[in-house]
Amino acid sequence: MLFSLLIAPAAAEAALPPSNPGTPPMSDSPWSLLPAASANAEALDTLYIFFWILCGIAFVGMIGVQAYFMWKYKKPAEGHAKTSPLTHNGKLEFIWSAIPTFFFVILFAWGEIEFMKQATPPPDAMDVRVTGQKWSWTIEYPEVKGCSLTNDLYVPVGVPMRLTMTSMDVIHSFYLPAFRLKKDVVPGRYTVLWFEATKPGLYPLMCTEYCGDEHSSMVGRVHVVPQEEYSAVLAKACELKQGDAEPLEEFGARVVTRGGCASCHTTDGTVKTGPSFKGLFGKTETLSDGSTVTVDENYIRESILEPNAKIVSGFSPQMPSFAGRFDDKQIAALIAYIKAQK
């Protein structure tokens, strides 16, 4: 049992889809605090520490008084001590009610102010669109035409960003621990999150609403980069073109990564939400209506652009369309990649 607990983290890592490098660790050691990489995180941490100090003072005060009374009113060595008659002490009761009330009001007001700040994105915030689906995050940047990334959020330091989020299927929850932010992502409605990053670095992005089999692999990365590098870094991340010396199949592997395909399709024959790519090309599949189809270039292309047109028997129509997200060259590369998975 202990052994399996010890090896569990490594096993979980190995089980991650190969095209998703996973998420960076929350912090360097399990004992250290989470990194704080946004203005909101720093403000909330200050409030949280204030809360802990208050609790600490109250705890020490109460336990201290208890200990003192235990000592002071302990049973005397001989005979019974007479209990003094109990009356009330108005002044004392007022003090022990007023002091905590004063601090509760401070906590409420402080929390409310931070909450209001967090609930109201500044009007000049930069827009990003986030779509959750089983089991990846699609992140689109309106400022770069046609740029849609999977599981990678790029953020400049010191610029407010507004994420408008929705879901294609079930409720997910977008969680940025280093920014102390979390919000449900709900089908049929938009939810909004905003933040201003303060520290460059690589931070985790997670789904924190159980959304099905692969919920735990619905993870990503937040890349916080200096403002002056942001445009170049984002343009590079968005670019999806075959390199001069790059074989088509390797380019196809990059397209698979970009599309987040591996959250549903394996390359080792394991069946997940969709058929495995292993040995797929050339296979004859039986469709849900009983007819058969040979997996060729046309079928793969159709399945990428119109995934629900011909569903293989035993699978459910869950795949989003990639029409408008992948161009012809990218689709050709994807086909070459699938062909190579023998």
Ligand code: CUA
């Ligand atoms: Cu999406 Cu859990």
